[in-house]
Amino acid sequence: MQIAPALTEALGVSEDAGIRIEAYDGSGAGGGDVVLSLNSPLALSYLITAPGELGLARAYVTGELELHGDIYAALTRLGAIKIKPMNWSERLRLLRDLGGISLLRRPPTPASEVQLTGGRHSRARAQAAIAHHYDVSNQFYSWLLGESMAYTCAVYPDESATLEQAQFAKHDLIARKLDLRPGMRLLDVGCGWGGMTMHAAREYGVQALGVTLSEQQAEWAGKAIAKAGLSNLAEVRHLDYRDVSEDDFDAVSSIGLTEHIGEGQLTDYFGFLYSKLRPGGRLLNHCISRPDNRAIAQAGKFIGRYVFPDGELVGPGRLLSEANDAGFEIRHEENLREHYALTLTDWSDNLDRHWDESVREIGAERARVWRLYLAASRLGFERNNIQLHQILGVKTPSDGNSSMPLRPQWQ
Numbered sequence: 222m223q224i225a226p227a228l229t230e231a232l233g234v235s236e237d238a239g240i241r242i243e244a245y246d247g248s249g250a251g252g253g254d255v256v257l258s259l260n261s262p263l264a265l266s267y268l269i270t271a272p273g274e275l276g277l278a279r280a281y282v283t284g285e286l287e288l289h290g291d292i293y294a295a296l297t298r299l300g301a302i303k304i305k306p307m308n309w310s311e312r313l314r315l316l317r318d319l320g321g322i323s324l325l326r327r328p329p330t331p332a333s334e335v336q337l338t339g340g341r342h343s344r345a346r347a348q349a350a351i352a353h354h355y356d357v358s359n360q361f362y363s364w365l366l367g368e369s370m371a372y373t374c375a376v377y378p379d380e381s382a383t384l385e386q387a388q389f390a391k392h393d394l395i396a397r398k399l400d401l402r403p404g405m406r407l408l409d410v411g412c413g414w415g416g417m418t419m420h421a422a423r424e425y426g427v428q429a430l431g432v433t434l435s436e437q438q439a440e441w442a443g444k445a446i447a448k449a450g451l452s453n454l455a456e457v458r459h460l461d462y463r464d465v466s467e468d469d470f471d472a473v474s475s476i477g478l479t480e481h482i483g484e485g486q487l488t489d490y491f492g493f494l495y496s497k498l499r500p501g502g503r504l505l506n507h508c509i510s511r512p513d514n515r516a517i518a519q520a521g522k523f524i525g526r527y528v529f530p531d532g533e534l535v536g537p538g539r540l541l542s543e544a545n546d547a548g549f550e551i552r553h554e555e556n557l558r559e560h561y562a563l564t565l566t567d568w569s570d571n572l573d574r575h576w577d578e579s580v581r582e583i584g585a586e587r588a589r590v591w592r593l594y595l596a597a598s599r600l601g602f603e604r605n606n607i608q609l610h611q612i613l614g615v616k617t618p619s620d621g622n623s624s625m626p627l628r629p630q631w632q
Contacts (some may be wrong), residue, residue, distance in 0.1 A: 222243070222609050223247075223248035224244035224246050224248050224318075224319055224320070224385045225243055225244040225250040225259075225267050226250040226500070227315060228250075228259075229250040229251050236252060238253065238259075238301070239256065239257075239298050240253050240299070241254075241255070241257070242259070242505050242626075243256060243259070244259045245262070245264075246259055246474050246614075249592040251513050253298075254291075254294075255289070256289040256290060256299055257286065258287040258288075259286055260284065260286065260499070261285050262324060263280070263285040264285035265285070265328065266281055266327070267279040267283070267285060267328055269316075269325060270325065270326075270328070273522070274523045275403055275526070277523075278329055278522075278527060278593060279300075279330070279334070280570040281589060282333060282593065283331050283586065284585065284586075284589070287338070292596045293569070295414060295596075296597055296600055300600065313566045317580060323483075330502075331586060333586045333587050334585060342482065342485065344461060347481070347531070348408055349432040349530075350530040351481065352436070353530055354529060354530070355413075355434075355437065355438055356431075356437045356438075357583055358583050359441045361582045361583050362577055364537050364571060365568055365575070366568065367388075367567075368573060369384070369385055370415075370416060371388040371391070371392070371560055372414070372444035373391070373413070373476045373507065374507070374557055374560055374561040374564050374565045375387030375388045375390070375563070376557060376560050377390070378390055383567075384564070384568075384571075386559070389420075392411070392420035393420070393424065393509065394611075394631060396415060396420060396424065397574070398505050398613050398631050399505050399613075400472075400624075401421055401472060404426065404427075404428070405425075405427045405471040406428045406469070406471050407427045407428075407429040407430070407471065407473070408432075408467075408470045408473045408497055409429060409476070410432055410464065410465075410475045411476065411478025411481070412431025412432060412433050412438075412457055412476075413431075413438055413442075413477070414434060414441050415445060417429075417431070417476055418430070419445065419446060419451055420616060422446075422451045422454035423451060423454075423455075423584075426454070426562050427472075429454060429621065430456050430465070430467070431455070431456070432457070432458050432464075432465060433457065433458075433459065433462070434459070434460075435459070436459050438459075439458060440459075440589050443457055446586060462478070463493060464470070468496065468497050468498075469496050469497075470499065470632060471499060472498075472503050472504070472505070473497055473498060473505070474504075474505050475506045477508060478508070478538070480508050481529070481531070481532060482616040484518040486540070488534070489548070491543050491547035491549065492519070495549060498616040499616070500617075500619075500623050501591065501622070502621070503613065504544070504549060504616070505611060505613055506534060506610075507609070508540070508609070508610065509607055509609055509614075510534055510535060510540060510607070510610050511535060511537060511552045512536065512540050512605055512607070512608055513538075516534075517532055518533040518534055518535050520532040520533065523597070526592065527590045527605050534607065537608065537610045540610065541612060543553065543614075544612055544614050549616065550615045550616075550617040551613070552613050552614065552615055552625050553611075553612075553613050553629060554610060554613070557610070558596065558602045558605065560609065562599050562602040562603045565598050565602065569592070569595045569596060569599065572588075572591060572592060572595065
């Protein structure tokens with residue numbers, strides 16, 4: 222039996238699924254504007270030796286499997302396929318039809334699949350995990366993220382807003398929730414390329430300190446701060462947030478850091494941020510979460526091995542409890558997951574526009590990782606498999622004066 226019909230039958234791909242499978246033996250089956258091309262037996266070996274998302278990722282990032290057409294549409298349709306159950310005799314017959322026992326030989330692990338060493342979330346391993354994802358190429362990130370260089374969920378005033386408008390709106394929403402005013406001191410942990418740090422300094426006259434574990438981010442941010450004439454107000458250091466020695470900050474912003482620190486570190490994390498604030502100071506924690514507290518925290522195999530090594534997500538209830546137990550009075554919380562789906566759509570469009578340059582800059586394999594990651598994440602936010610929560614907490618003084626308005630003024 223030819224490969225494409227055998228695989229189509231095994232996967233349960235119906236004629237109206239909108240997916241066509243083409244194989245290296247010249248066979249084809251199914252129909253639609255999304256085409257999966259198996260370019261060599263290695264594609265099948267990847268799929269068979271690591272069933273599910275990891276095998277698909279390995280086959281795709283190496284180019285042994287090609288997705289023709291819109292990758293978001295492809296993942297949407299693939300996600301709707303229900304693989305029919307097979308007994309052992311059916312599995313053996315399928316293996317024979319596809320090419321035999323040689324397909325069970327594990328193919329080479331792709332170069333872009335990371336293998337970290339050392340204790341999970343130890344300082345050295347955390348540095349390596351951050352470097353894997355962020356110390357890729359500032360030039361590449363500028364194509365992907367646009368002028369803002371903001372690599373976190375934007376906030377869209379409406380669906381017609383541009384990515385730049387939405388990123389400005391995100392930073393400004395955080396600034397207003399923190400009630401930033403001239404002369405205040407802000408600590409921005411996990412500051413990335415310094416977007417929030419510079420926004421606070423430029424728009425609110427705040428003395429802002431940003432810290433990041435990425436050396437390339439810190440280098441880029443330092444130059445951007447100097448170019449913007451903000452060196453008297455803003456600073457970004459290449460530093461573990463736990464090594465910040467200053468305290469008595471008026472506000473702390475954490476935008477996209479919590480996902481990296483690990484579930485087991487949450488108590489110390491929120492406790493440390495609490496200790497950095499003056500009485501009455503505010504924390505805004507902005508991070509991706511699970512939709513509930515029942516799912517395991519560790520990322521899936523594709524995200525964990527290719528995108529965010531050691532990344533862990535917990536439910537919003539856990540985040541609220543940890544912040545509350547650290548001493549914060551929780552004053553506001555909101556879920557912005559639809560905004561992240563829009564953000565990822567804009568990033569995907571940027572990547573498509575700069576695809577050829579990105580391949581030259583970071584290599585075809587890593588560029589494919591990004592294309593797959595962005596489309597899969599968009600789908601995850603749209604389907605409520607993952608969420609994005611902003612939590613506002615206050616280090617309320619003993620007299621109970623939180624300095625919060627009777628009703629939110631940031632809306």
